[in-house]
């Protein structure tokens with residue numbers, strides 16, 4: 001079969017390329033079965049207010065428990081799901097599941113849901129959101145939609161319209177991974193945004209790279225001036241917390257404050273924090 005013909009002889013392929021293509025097809029057909037067989041679950045990671053050190057909400061992050069491969073990273077299967085179109089159905093499931101889960105939390109906490117550009121651009125997206133809210137009973141203001149710049153970049157007017165419609169529902173909008181995509185300051189100017197999430201690459205590089213630090217500083221400054229709260233992703237050390245506080249960043253997310261975990265556990269972290277007035281923090285305040 002194809003595998004034996006390969007090895008760079010019959011095809012101008014690099015060694016291993018054929019196998020990679022085959023693996024991709026296999027994963028894609030597994031993906032289609034995954035929804036049917038309930039192989040997905042959501043992990044939740046706290047979004048933490050930098051001044052009070054209290055969680056303001058949780059980001060829902062999808063996990064795929066593959067029957068033979070074990071846990072598959074969303075970085076590996078989301079692009080596939082976007083290509084085969086399964087992302088629309090998966091995304092619809094994520095929305096409802098996340099809203100339902102958030103209903104079990106204290107009501108000052110919101111849930112942030114990642115939405116793919118492919119999903120966002122379907123005609124049905126708005127109705128999927130309203131359905132998830134209606135079916136779960138979650139108040140719209142407790143749902144935050146995370147979109148990347150790439151999702152917002154093409155077809156500007158239509159994107160702005162869809163965002164305004166979401167906002168009219170009361171849903172919050174967050175720009176994810178800011179600084180890494182087709183960054184345009186026009187997005188910040190023209191789009192209705194409730195939060196800017198600064199990509200973790202800037203946070204991790206800031207200590208050693210003055211340019212990353214400068215970008216961090218500029219984005220937090222811009223957020224402050226434009227009245228859009230900023231959140232820094234990927235915070236792993238006390239030093240990063242101190243730096244972000246000095247820059248006036250509003251909120252943080254990262255392994256230092258909690259890894260993504262199943263809801264029971266993630267919510268347990270929240271209760272512990274609230275109950276013991278911040279004593280449980282792993283960093284020295």
Ligand code: C2E
Nearest residue numbers: 061062074075078094114115116234235236253254255260
């Ligand atoms: P994202 O939305 O930027 O999510 C943050 C990612 O950073 C998560 O990776 C999270 O586990 C990771 N992270 C959080 N804190 C730290 C830290 O301190 N250090 C490091 N090194 N990493 C940290 P994850 O869960 O693997 O998700 C990767 C990406 O997959 C997400 O990036 C998002 O773009 C996408 N994704 C995840 N869930 C969904 C989903 O339900 N729908 C869609 N469309 N995309 C999703």
Ligand code: MG
Nearest residue numbers: 059114146176
């Ligand atoms: Mg996100």
Ligand code: MG
Nearest residue numbers: 176177197233
């Ligand atoms: Mg992000």
Ligand code: MG
Nearest residue numbers: 177199200233
């Ligand atoms: Mg990111």
